[in-house]
Structure formats: structure tokens, C-alpha cells
Amino acid sequence: MMGNGDSKNPEAVEKTTARIDELIKKNKVVIFAKGYCPYCHMARDAFKEIGYNDSLWIELQEEENPSLMQSILGKMTGASSVPRVFIDGKCIGGGDDTVALRKNGQLAQMVLLPSSFGFEHFESFAAIGAFRRVFLLSRVRPIAQTGGIWTLARFYRGTNGRSDIWGLDSVSSFLGNLKSFRVSPRMSSVMSNKEAVQKTQEKINTWLGENRIVVFAAPGCPYCLKAKNALESVGCTDYKLVNVPSEKDAPVILTLLARMTRKKPTVPKVFVNGKFIGGGNALARLRDSGQLADMVKE
Numbered sequence: 001m002m003g004n005g006d007s008k009n010p011e012a013v014e015k016t017t018a019r020i021d022e023l024i025k026k027n028k029v030v031i032f033a034k035g036y037c038p039y040c041h042m043a044r045d046a047f048k049e050i051g052y053n054d055s056l057w058i059e060l061q062e063e064e065n066p067s068l069m070q071s072i073l074g075k076m077t078g079a080s081s082v083p084r085v086f087i088d089g090k091c092i093g094g095g096d097d098t099v100a101l102r103k104n105g106q107l108a109q110m111v112l113l114p115s116s117f118g119f120e121h122f123e124s125f126a127a128i129g130a131f132r133r134v135f136l137l138s139r140v141r142p143i144a145q146t147g148g149i150w151t152l153a154r155f156y157r158g159t160n161g162r163s164d165i166w167g168l169d170s171v172s173s174f175l176g177n178l179k180s181f182r183v184s185p186r187m188s189s190v191m192s193n194k195e196a197v198q199k200t201q202e203k204i205n206t207w208l209g210e211n212r213i214v215v216f217a218a219p220g221c222p223y224c225l226k227a228k229n230a231l232e233s234v235g236c237t238d239y240k241l242v243n244v245p246s247e248k249d250a251p252v253i254l255t256l257l258a259r260m261t262r263k264k265p266t267v268p269k270v271f272v273n274g275k276f277i278g279g280g281n282a283l284a285r286l287r288d289s290g291q292l293a294d295m296v297k298e
Helices: 004-008 010-026 038-049 066-077 095-103 106-112 171-175 194-210 222-233 250-261 280-289 291-295
Strands: 029-033 056-059 084-087 090-093 124-128 132-137 153-157 163-166 213-217 240-243 269-272 275-278
Touching (some): 010 066, 194 250, 222 280
Antiparallel strands (some): 132 153
8 A cells, every 4th residue: 555655756646636537527426435434424415315226335444545535535526635526527525515415406407307307297196184195107208317216106195104215206396395205226227238137146146146145235334244243243254255346237136136026226235045034124133133144054
């Protein structure tokens, strides 16, 4: 690992700058972070709260030259603290800035709303009382799509209601005056290549077939850490760890795992003998009940 002195090394500076440029150009959302920093987790949670789970977490301490990368980010953005959050190649600030954008609705617009969009039609609409409404939208089709599928959208609102919106459809602005919503994008655009999807499915099947225990996870994810800690606490250390964000077909992997498990396209997802047993909270419960130790035994 290199030190601060490398800021005077032109080759190191050029290499690290190129690394940053590549990351922010190839990824919609990039968070340069440190795992122990609460503001970094605050920034990522802000994206999760609007239903965007595809932000790329770059753990600075795992980079070849963390101090130099942080220094270059400081010069690029005007602040050397972490996190440094980028959307479409532009820095939006740190943790507090990202949360502020979430609260005023701008964050959702920045990452979820394409430049132009349209709705094919409303399937049905029902209004129940003054404070509880149910909206059902189907066949929601984008005019210009930046990723994901626009399909069935549901919105439940009320004192005991919940929001569960599927699609990249800016439902909040379209329906108007809705204070909170959660978007869970489905990845139809990346699923359109059947041959590529089949290859990814075969890769998943190989992982599950060749390894008794497989953990699909992402760096910096607290629930992934919770799942791994649960396994290791019962003596299981030889599990196969799949770092999903590092896979080129990560969106397809998440979508296929969601279909296989009938869960949302999130991590962690843990399999034992080819069977899905849950995520971080589920594994913690299985450990506490004593079931996990039995499940992972040879």
C-alpha cells in the first residue's frame, strides 16, 4: 500500500485519477467510503430509502492507494472527507448532502427518473377514504429508458399503510403530493438478452452446485456482515463468498436471485445445500435458535 508521498509521483497520480474517472463514468452512483464511517452508511441508506440499491460502494481502504485516492477526490470535489458521492459522474457531496437531497425529493429524481417517460395506461384506481388510497398501475412503459423495467406499480397509503412501488416511474411526482415512497426497480432491460441471462443462471447454478454454503454479498453491507458473522459464530468459515458488485452481470445476478428466492433484489442471500435460508436477520435468528449450527454441519 502506498502512502501520502505518492501524491508527488506522477505515475501514481495518473493511475489513481484514471481509476476514479473509470468508476464514476461507468456507474450511475458511486460512493467513495470507509466502512467504519457512519456518514458513509448514511449516504448509502439514503439511496436505499428511495429504493435504489445499485450504488457502487468503493471501500477506500481496499484500494491500491487509498490516501492518494482520497487526496485526488478532495481536489476534484473541494472536500477530502468521506463519503464522496457521485451521480452520473458529478459529485453531490457527502452524507448530509445526500440525506438532504433525499428529503427534498431531488435524490429520487436524480437516480430514478429518466429524461422523458410515459404511462401506457392505468389498470385500475381506487380511493378508499380520505387518508387511505390504493393505486394500481400496470404496463407502465418508458419512452426513454435508462435501465430497469417499468411494470406493475402499487401504492398503499394510510395511517397503517405502506408504500411498495415497482418501476422507475416517478410515481411521487405523477400522483402528486405523496410525501414518501419506495421504489424497487426490476431489471427488465438487463434481462432482455436471453443468452446472457442463461449464462448467468448457469453461473449461479455452478456456485450453488459446487459449494455447500454460498453467501451472495456486497462490501460494506452491514446485513452481509451480519450474515457472515452468524455463520462464523457457529464455526462455518469455508463458505463461498460471491461479491455481487464485482461481477459484470451483477444486475442480472440480483434479479435471478430475487426470482429464485421470491425476495427483493438485495443482498445478502445465503444458500445451504442449494436451498435459500435467508439474509442477515434470518441467519441471526437461526443462529440464536440453534438451528444454524445444525444446518451447516457436514
